[in-house]
Amino acid sequence: MSTLFEEFQNYLNKMNQYDHVITLLYWDMKTCTPKLGQKGHVEALTHFSSEAFAMSTSEKLGEMLAALTEPTEFGQLTDTWQFIVKRMKRDFDRNKRIPSELYKTYVQTQAEAGNVWTEAKEASDFSLFSPYLQKMIELTREIAGYTDPEKEVYDALLDQYEEGMDSATIDMLFEDLKKELIPFVKEILAKQRPENPAFQEYFDPDAQRKVQAMLLDYIGFRKDAGSIGETEHPFTLNFSSRDVRVTNHYYEHAPLSSIFSAIHEGGHGIFEQNINPEYDNTRAGGCCYMGLHESQSRFYENILGRNKNFWLPIYDRLGELLPPFQKISPDDFYREINHVQNSFIRVNADEVTYCFHIILRYEMEKAIFRENIPVHELPALWNRKMQEYLQLTPSNDAEGILQDMHWSDGSFGYFPSYLLGSIYDGMLLDALREELGDVDTLLRNGKIKEITKWLNKKIHWYGSTRKPKEVIAAVCGKEVSAEPLIRYFKEKYSEIYNI
């Protein structure tokens, strides 16, 4: 090991300690910190974030990365460390090009926009949020000009969340989905049944917590490397592959919410727990591709969790833990968890109409960054698209354009990841069937952990070292295509809805 590499390791180790407590402060603020204690945590977060930022943009780090990428030093590194150093060098060079004043303004505007979005959503008044959205768009555009001067802005943004993905590919995928799903959903809705009122009874939150623990254990989320918290909105975070945290929220009259959040976040968590531990606390560890990450949470939640056979081995156990389910047959349960319905809110949508929610947002973002649609025209555009794809018109901004926080956060280009995740899932399901045989049979026999092991080996292990398109190529031997997802929808829902 060269002296330089040793020095670099020490530097990284210190940066990791900062990142560690930043993650912990965030976790604690969401799960444990009392109202009046938030301020103390924010002060600590501010302190350590600015220390971490200073370290990640220091001259010192720049010099070490430059020296490590010189052929003689670089040649001595293992493959993994070559990957890590290259990644860090690229991040460093990109971030270094952002003028520090611009970055400061961005961070500050982001914080303000977040607060204003919360107020605007509560007041259901887009006009409050509009000037901040305008600023966030301008700043995002300006920063992308520095970080990715060679790329078209929106492609640069997409690439940040799903590296190697571009709008030409996404256009093609989403057009295929639209063409097939718009008429198919109409067929489904023609055969619609009312929602089952049995699911609106009282379901004890303490018992829901036990169901969550049971489900996580069942799908293979490891308790010795994971824990569970409670938050307003469920999420997953990780310190390393050895410490992965998922959260949930329990509604007394909506048990399916915590059940499917448990499986969804469990999918994210299983991904993080099964990355090569040698990558821990480096740029190779964790999964930094949002679409690929989402493909795993959605695979568990939808492909597996909304399959009737998933539930057969554990349905009695579910009824023991949550007695109201004893009065619901597995068939009725299966129907309810696959109830297709046009609705306003993305996060509550079923797996089929969910596609339209994402396509809408993707088209909105293209309109913003490609067609420069003025911000004040966005609500009308949103509502037109809602009508087009979901035959609904929001009665107010809160259930329309203000429902998601992503844009206030500057996360333009993030939304497509969700649907890319589902598109990958269709392909992964095909590959899984080919290698492990019939998925229904595996699930019916309670062998879901064999599926988990397959995903571990094929996808999770590689962490961030393989880009999404590379993963799909390696696992499926094909280019990304929406056809398998469309086929999955049609087969499944034709049977459920007798089409």
Add this chain to the structure above:
Amino acid sequence: MSTLFEEFQNYLNKMNQYDHVITLLYWDMKTCTPKLGQKGHVEALTHFSSEAFAMSTSEKLGEMLAALTEPTEFGQLTDTWQFIVKRMKRDFDRNKRIPSELYKTYVQTQAEAGNVWTEAKEASDFSLFSPYLQKMIELTREIAGYTDPEKEVYDALLDQYEEGMDSATIDMLFEDLKKELIPFVKEILAKQRPENPAFQEYFDPDAQRKVQAMLLDYIGFRKDAGSIGETEHPFTLNFSSRDVRVTNHYYEHAPLSSIFSAIHEGGHGIFEQNINPEYDNTRAGGCCYMGLHESQSRFYENILGRNKNFWLPIYDRLGELLPPFQKISPDDFYREINHVQNSFIRVNADEVTYCFHIILRYEMEKAIFRENIPVHELPALWNRKMQEYLQLTPSNDAEGILQDMHWSDGSFGYFPSYLLGSIYDGMLLDALREELGDVDTLLRNGKIKEITKWLNKKIHWYGSTRKPKEVIAAVCGKEVSAEPLIRYFKEKYSEIYNI
């Protein structure tokens, strides 16, 4: 504000950020961290602890403290800051005298001794722990020689946990207790009744959690400045007066354990929540006197919580939350929570025989530090004293000398704090009666929060700025005496046991 003072504030602020995340790492390790994640947290803890230690012993800090205690600078400080600076200067000077190699050895031995104690307790074999106890005694003695060269060793240790307290005073207090309580407990035991088996039924842990929340709210622990965790052993910690955390442990067949831990830790928590917030994150904030702290937790747990009138306003609510209590009358409940019994384990002892557990440990510590009793003779001494005070002989080391972790930790001189707390409580009860009238009436009328307010105003508000003896003098107008505690025991238990 002088430039020096400003610089000092910035320095303190940075130290506080380190302390903040050290506290948080500790909290998370005990409440949330999965088994495999402990290592990552320990690494972060090690990093930030050594940074914090470096800052607290730096030349820089020494220079600032020296300059700030010069008359011109010192005169410009507020009373509070004069207190803080004096305290910090004293701590700094004491710690600076410890040779850094010695301190390192101490910290390392402490960690080893802790691990060996755990193993030795599991194996119930004192001989495993013995050499480490020997080392901890020697190191503790050596360090006290540096920090408090003018004091006798054991007095120096006592002073660390309960400043201003010495063994001459404690001898007198404990002798009074022994003289009165030994014969009194014999009278009680002559009238002993069997334990009530109704308390060994199944009590749902989820319902116990709800009882905990109800009790904390009832006694005045504020939810907006506090939260609750679950740990093997209950404890309280605080980031500031605005963020105080208590924990508990729920046993399915021992509901009184979580109930009285809730009230006990709630008492610690109420103390911390009600300290003048101007003292937050300074040497004036928090309460650094263990006996005084314990007086508050034990006041709530024993003086209030084991009074029948405490339960009358909430007994129906208790039964609603934990239905097995519906079959137990308030009278039977009252008897059970005041069941006096000689027993082996300190933490399970009733409030009366608890005194003997502490007196025994105090006498052991004096034998160690004053009479230099060889370590291998300690188990026999322990067992002789158990027989003398509790008429029991432990059948093994685990239920004898190995039961507490304090000595493995180097916390010699800590044990007396627990009983000093109870002694203060007797006096505080007298003062409270004098000022607010009959406590039984207040409790029966559900006015416990008036008592909390009184304690807030008389004790809590001052944090660490008043030493225990000063607090007792200010509140009770008297020297510390065991007479009120003895009187409280005699009145209460003569009635219960019909003596």
